[in-house]
């Protein structure tokens with residue numbers, strides 16, 4: 001099973017640069033998720049692999065072979081879309097067999113392969129039904145069966161679960177991951193949903209404005225976001241990011257001034273602050289890494305929201321000051337607590353703290 005490589009691949013629609021010098025290697029057999037907000041270029045990138053969009057500049061390789069100018073039908077891949085595009089008058093069996101029929105595969109082999117694909121997706125009992133007699137989740141599984149029946153080298157999926165209800169989506173997510181393991185094929189999956197990306201991808205590639213922001217395993221991207229965009233996009237609620245001033249201490253250490261508080265960084269972390277960040281930086285802390293108690297950063301509790309198993313507390317940092325004749329209020333941060341933690345009251349003054357090794361530093365936008 002071959003991988004797919006983008007080599008400085010760019011796609012322009014007149015003035016719009018949809019995909020901007022994308023260089024990315026998708027490994028053979030991996031489940032790579034392309035994720036980013038609407039309009040970031042992820043569908044265009046996928047369609048470039050499929051050959052449905054011409055590459056404006058750069059190249060595209062499948063299995064190490066340059067396919068930039070190869071016709072879509074000769075690329076040996078299958079694409080599954082958000083809309084199932086099943087033939088309404090054909091049965092499930094006929095729908096699944098269709099790609100083989102158009103390739104003139106003999107009837108007996110067609111039937112065997114269709115039944116195997118249907119079996120893999122739990123459609124064995126539904127082969128004689130028509131699409132109208134199926135649920136949304138079942139229809140999407142027929143579309144998947146129709147994609148796998150050809151045994152392509154690469155599967156391309158564009159938001160295939162977004163028409164399903166929440167429960168079916170979670171279930172189908174797990175089935176897709178299982179299918180990926182069974183087939184061992186290369187899966188490239190597009191979604192705007194970072195939860196889907198985090199749960200399904202062996203690696204995820206985060207795009208914004210047509211540019212690759214970061215690629216890594218879900219843990220790498222969550223634990224070490226490359227920039228402010230990734231920090232804000234991955235995680236729900238997203239990472240808190242607030243401006244901070246940097247004080248160099250005489251012993252070579254560093255202290256961050258956040259609102260009225262101060263966090264001293266150990267030498268190892270202080271080194272991560274390059275000389276460039278001598279003035280002001282943006283400090284990022286995940287909501288689950290902020291603690292409410294006697295910490296050094298003063299804040300006022302604004303909202304307390306219980307979700308049953310956990311609690312989200314929105315707090316405003318102290319440190320209101322005047323800037324160019326305007327009153328600038330403190331930044332808002334979200335703290336994620338366990339339901340067992342004592343709940344603060346709205347309006348209460350609290351002290352927030354964060355462990356220095358769970359603090360992220362970013363250059364200003």
Ligand code: ADP
Nearest residue numbers: 013016017018037038039040041042043044045
């Ligand atoms: P995403 O899938 O991340 O939502 P797209 O790849 O669909 O983003 O689009 C990326 C950018 O390219 C957007 O600005 C979009 O408007 C533009 N775009 C996509 N397809 C076309 C097209 N056929 N013609 C003109 N602009 C397009």
